[in-house]
Amino acid sequence: MSENPAAVPVKKLANGAEIPMIGLGTWPMDDTEAGAAVLHAIEAGYRLIDTAENYRNEEGVGQAIARSPLARSELFVTTKLNAEWHSFDGVRTAWRHSIERLGLDYIDLLLIHWPNPAQGTYVDAYKGLAKLLSKGKVRAIGTSNFTQDQLTELIDATGVVPDVNQIQHSPLWMRADDIAFHEKHGILTQAWSPLGRGAVLEAEPVTAAATAHSVTPAQVVLRWNLQHGASPIPKSTRPDRQASNLDVFSFELDEAQMAAIDGLDGTGPAPADPMTFGH
Numbered sequence: 507m508s509e510n511p512a513a514v515p516v517k518k519l520a521n522g523a524e525i526p527m528i529g530l531g532t533w534p535m536d537d538t539e540a541g542a543a544v545l546h547a548i549e550a551g552y553r554l555i556d557t558a559e560n561y562r563n564e565e566g567v568g569q570a571i572a573r574s575p576l577a578r579s580e581l582f583v584t585t586k587l588n589a590e591w592h593s594f595d596g597v598r599t600a601w602r603h604s605i606e607r608l609g610l611d612y613i614d615l616l617l618i619h620w621p622n623p624a625q626g627t628y629v630d631a632y633k634g635l636a637k638l639l640s641k642g643k644v645r646a647i648g649t650s651n652f653t654q655d656q657l658t659e660l661i662d663a664t665g666v667v668p669d670v671n672q673i674q675h676s677p678l679w680m681r682a683d684d685i686a687f688h689e690k691h692g693i694l695t696q697a698w699s700p701l702g703r704g705a706v707l708e709a710e711p712v713t714a715a716a717t718a719h720s721v722t723p724a725q726v727v728l729r730w731n732l733q734h735g736a737s738p739i740p741k742s743t744r745p746d747r748q749a750s751n752l753d754v755f756s757f758e759l760d761e762a763q764m765a766a767i768d769g770l771d772g773t774g775p776a777p778a779d780p781m782t783f784g785h
């Protein structure tokens with residue numbers, strides 16, 4: 507992956523691919539919004555674009571990628587599959603559908619979107635992902651919203667470490683235990699809704715740190731995610747916000763600022779429960 511204008515650092519994943527440390531989240535954009543937002547984002551320096559079957563915007567994301575002047579190899583595209591495909595063969599079908607909607611011939615990172623434990627077939631799905639990885643149909647595989655026990659099951663069943671587990675993480679929902687577990691196993695933590703859906707941006711510890719560093723509250727919160735070991739994928743349709751959300755590598759929050767922001771944990775609505783919620 508060559509250098510990009512925003513100089514976003516990359517990280518090497520367990521199965522060898524390199525992933526940018528910040529990406530663009532695309533939920534809840536529709537195809538039209540995603541088409542415009544992804545093109546702006548690529549111009550601003552984003553190289554990681556995160557979509558999902560369930561967002562119903564893979565076609566819009568794919569059209570933006572097709573319009574972008576960048577070579578396919580310069581971009582890192584993540585998508586996620588639904589419970590319907592949680593079987594060895596089903597994953598291959600989900601991959602094909604996503605490939606067709608995106609207009610690509612490989613996916614960089616394919617995730618199981620939710621574990622859906624009541625259905626109980628995520629291990630079969632993960633075996634299907636491991637097969638796609640071995641065939642070069644995807645460059646990295648992983649999960650979203652998986653618990654530590656579920657990740658252990660996947661590793662024990664296949665011997666293949668998920669490259670990524672994407673979890674809901676923001677100052678409202680800290681997940682230090684899970685991040686430590688991921689780090690121990692070489693799994694990258696990605697943070698979805700890293701800005702707490704925007705709800706955390708007016709909190710005093712966030713605005714105080716923003717003033718101290720002459721940055722925006724969103725930059726503070728994204729930096730906070732990174733300093734806790736979580737790679738954020740903030741969503742914005744606005745080019746100005748997209749650009750500033752990427753510009754978080756030239757300042758560092760000190761211990762007191764981190765601790766003050768940590769104090770917001772649990773002050774928002776309850777996070778989604780992956781044992782009962784999923785699709």
Ligand code: A2P
Pocket residue numbers: 531698699700701702703704707722724725739740741742743744747748750751
């Ligand atoms: P918008 O798309 O209008 O910019 P999360 O990624 O945590 O789910 O948060 C996404 C929400 O935060 C969206 O409503 C998005 O709105 C908003 N948002 C994204 N970046 C910023 C920013 N830099 N400042 C304020 N709000 C932001």
